[in-house]
Amino acid sequence: MIEEPGSITCIYCEAEAKIFDERAFHRYAPVFGPFRIFICKTCGALLTNPIPDEKVADAMYRSFDGGMYSKARALRRKYPLKTWFRQCLKHMMQDTGLHNKKDFTWIDIGAGEGEMAELMQKQFPNHDGTAIDFHNVPERLRNQHITWIATDLNKTFPVELEQADLVFAITVLEHMANPVDFIRSALGLLKPGGVMYLNCPRADSAAFKILGKKWPYYIPGEHITIPSIRGLQKLMDRECSRLFKAGYEVKIKPVILPYPFGFYLGYYLPFLERVLPFSFDVYLPTGLLECQVKRCH
Numbered sequence: 001m002i003e004e005p006g007s008i009t010c011i012y013c014e015a016e017a018k019i020f021d022e023r024a025f026h027r028y029a030p031v032f033g034p035f036r037i038f039i040c041k042t043c044g045a046l047l048t049n050p051i052p053d054e055k056v057a058d059a060m061y062r063s064f065d066g067g068m069y070s071k072a073r074a075l076r077r078k079y080p081l082k083t084w085f086r087q088c089l090k091h092m093m094q095d096t097g098l099h100n101k102k103d104f105t106w107i108d109i110g111a112g113e114g115e116m117a118e119l120m121q122k123q124f125p126n127h128d129g130t131a132i133d134f135h136n137v138p139e140r141l142r143n144q145h146i147t148w149i150a151t152d153l154n155k156t157f158p159v160e161l162e163q164a165d166l167v168f169a170i171t172v173l174e175h176m177a178n179p180v181d182f183i184r185s186a187l188g189l190l191k192p193g194g195v196m197y198l199n200c201p202r203a204d205s206a207a208f209k210i211l212g213k214k215w216p217y218y219i220p221g222e223h224i225t226i227p228s229i230r231g232l233q234k235l236m237d238r239e240c241s242r243l244f245k246a247g248y249e250v251k252i253k254p255v256i257l258p259y260p261f262g263f264y265l266g267y268y269l270p271f272l273e274r275v276l277p278f279s280f281d282v283y284l285p286t287g288l289l290e291c292q293v294k295r296c297h
């Protein structure tokens, strides 16, 4: 399509996207910016254009702690998202038949500090698992029976990465410079009969509509694109039909992931968090989606 000045093409649904924020800065590290944020007129996805320079992204992540803004990382360490990851595991295995398969293999793309990979290892100790991310192997995975590959997730995946039965990416897509290439690479890792699971924020959520730029997942420079359910469906259909012809199934739906109450308090009311006697899980519609793709044959 021909783009009008001030508009770009949505990489998810390929319709026109208009400017949403001409000069956006990283909400917690405002030295990073300005970025130009667009919103798709048709599917509602949020997009950054131009894509932040590789050097800027590099400097940003180096200034963070474990790939995450330091306040968020400290709160994640204090209030581990245990129920959150257990729910991811349950949902990604749902209706897949993998539970009955004795020797399925898995790949965790963008494994971060290794919480999900560690959980997989506990649940399926005899299965071969691989975890990949930009950085070196995190502390918690050092002595685990998991293959770790440090690689740039924005580039072509390394050749030593073999196809697996289960491929997952937990809140990774929104960080990718080019989500189309990323999804293509991730789908390419599926064995026949394999399953891919991902989750990420969704820009068509009520939370974003109500909160706008105050939405917690609106983090310019760090969350490069945020899809909508409709937009991600279009992208998945395009890529899956190209790769798997008609032999695939895509399911995308909103999901509520539980966060510990202390995590929320620490973010918004830290003075109360310091005196919180105990934490518990809270289910709030923060605006996330989950997507499961089955490669049939």
Ligand SMILES: [Zn+2]
Pocket: 010, 011, 012, 013, 014, 015, 040, 041, 042, 043, 044, 045, 231
């Ligand atoms: Zn779109």
